[in-house]
Amino acid sequence: MTQPAASRATGSAAWADTLLLSFAEAGYQRAQPAILQPAEPFLDLSGEDIRKSLYLTTDASGEELCLRPDLTIPVARDYLASAKAGQPAGFCYLGPVFRYRHGAASEFQQAGIESFGRQDRAAADAEMLALALEAVAASGVSDIEIRSGDVALFTALIDALDLYPVWKRRLIKDFNRKGDLEMDLGRLALAEAPLRNEYEGVLAALAGSDRKAALALVTDLMSIAGASNVGGRSVAEIADRFLEQSTLKGGALPRDALKIITAFLAISGTPDQALAQLRLLTLSSNLDLTAALAELEERIGFMVAHGIDTSKIRFSTSFGRGLDYYTGFEFELHRQGNGVEPLVAGGRYDGLLGQLGAAEPIPAVGFSIWIEALTEVRADVAATGSAGSAA
Template sequence: MTGTAISTATAAWADALLASFAQAGYERAEPAILQPAEPFLDLSGEDIRKSLYLTTDASGEELCLRPDLTIPVARDYLASQRAGEPAGFSYLGRVFRYRGGRPSEFLQAGIESFGRQDRAAADAEILAVALEATAAFGMREVEIRTGDVALFNALIDALDLYPVWRRRLIKDFNRKVSLEQDLERLTLATGATRNEYEGVLAALAGSDRKAALALVTDLMSIAGTTNVGGRTVSEIADRFLEQSTLTSGALPHNALNLIKRFLAISGDPDEVVAQLRALAREAKLEITAAIDQLEARIGFMAARGIDVRSLRFSTSFGRGVDYYTGFEFEVHAKGNGSEPLVAGGRYDGLMTRLGSATPIPAVGFAVWVETLTRIGRGPVESRSARTS
């Protein structure tokens, strides 16, 4: 979609979406198009820079055209008098990012729910509203893929790994290629021949990160190391600390096997809960609270009229969004597995990273308007909360 004009057909789709959101109780939000670039770079890393349309204001602050609407809606909520209180917002507007051969300006719609402490019920509502939105376009034959990064985080915590491995695995969970590379690297390192530095490296891996970083930085300074390739001594030390401890063969073999067994679990949600409880009992893993949260969410979904047996839950499912902290999902048209119609999840850690003094629960989704308008059958008047 290029230019500023919206076709009559697209306008009809937009009206149907907004009506669906309003009916569910989500008020319209319209954040500014021009946004500070720092939150996007901080949350997604410098890799996103090549996709942003950047400029600088007179004070030197780096700004960008909004590449999505979740962060702008969250920032406006935090700046309002309602910050910290339960509130739900819907949106439909243009976003801007380079996509290599596809239009860089396109429509994004969605909803965001902030401040609700009843997380399982809020997750279920978000999925129900997403299904209502697709049903409003005649898309009733859909595939629903779900996962939960909180389960993976609970597993990693229960395994009591060295801090450097915990950080790396949790960071890479949503990046399938990186996680597969990590596990392959772990497999090789676990069986590798011990080397003369292994004791030192293992000690660094198991130590307090700040203390270890200070030690390596001091040693490099004593050795006369200065800036290399534009990186400071501190940055070089941080990279050395991570890379050296990652290759020190410090991960117990049983932990690696448990991670792989965990990531192989999939099926309908009830089957997954049973498999997870069996694994937790057998391996004596303290992940009961995360499993209980999953089971509660399933119950609320069923109460919403969602056929939970039609859901596909996978412990390895991730969406490539660093700030997700729990429930994640995608809704696809049957037979069109590569392009989601709707995608979203829980991101409880985002608000503090955006400046909130206290954690604020948050969950939401975005609608791929381009895909819906291309695949959908057109807006329909009847809407149902039950979609299978």
């Protein structure tokens, strides 16, 4: 028999408080950032799904604010404003976040951990996954599927290929926008030859040049032509878009690079299997991904040291969480058979604190738990009397 909603809510609150206590005992300090946050970081740094689901308002001074849609950026902002900024520090949290979700409540509870400043990246990554798995296990749920990937591997691949700078930026940006990446690669796979036009040579020169200089040239040409603002976009914005699109339309991605990228994105299996496939690809393609592969191998070792059965992890080179600020290891924990919404998700985001104003790069990794989603699974497990088999 399914528990009444009120009973589930009470049980959820008690279980979440216990979870928070376990994080504190593991050395993570409680963070309680403000609910109302500046909107700009979320608009600039989050994925499209979060940006389009924000609840926005404006204060009397004209500053655009939002209800926090997640807790990673607020916790990071508070850390940077504290005396601990730049030093290794770990924080845990529990509180409401606010996003428009079609057919679901817009206010929901998140718990989680954020770890800043640790230079032992592979060890920190493994610790996050271990703590996330412990949190789910403590809830009484064991039929968990672990999905993971590594944005840094794709970035290293693109950096190693001989591509125009515009293509490199475009493909790395599109990695977390799967539809855009598939569209770009699919269009180029179907194209028999680059498009030809009377100014093809100019476009090729722009695509292969320094981005700053190319943008300056296009901006000057538009200004000379009398353009100032089109469709609400500035000359600089239009020039940037033109430079990118002209390169894409010019077929600047070489066929051999397209084959390598396609082969890379098809790699999946356990972490060890994926590592072996990646090494074969680098040998056959004569690419140097030594540093990225070494970090993957080191992370696998730390996972094993934490008692994680890596044969139960599904690693995919195409896996991404759709958030623009992720830079490395990413993971999601799902209940077996639930292919859509994760119960827990997280990863590495080394560039975020610099984008938020840190003077020096600060490594960062963490994860969030969707309390209501996990509570529903706990209730289902209690009702059926079985937690299922461990992943």
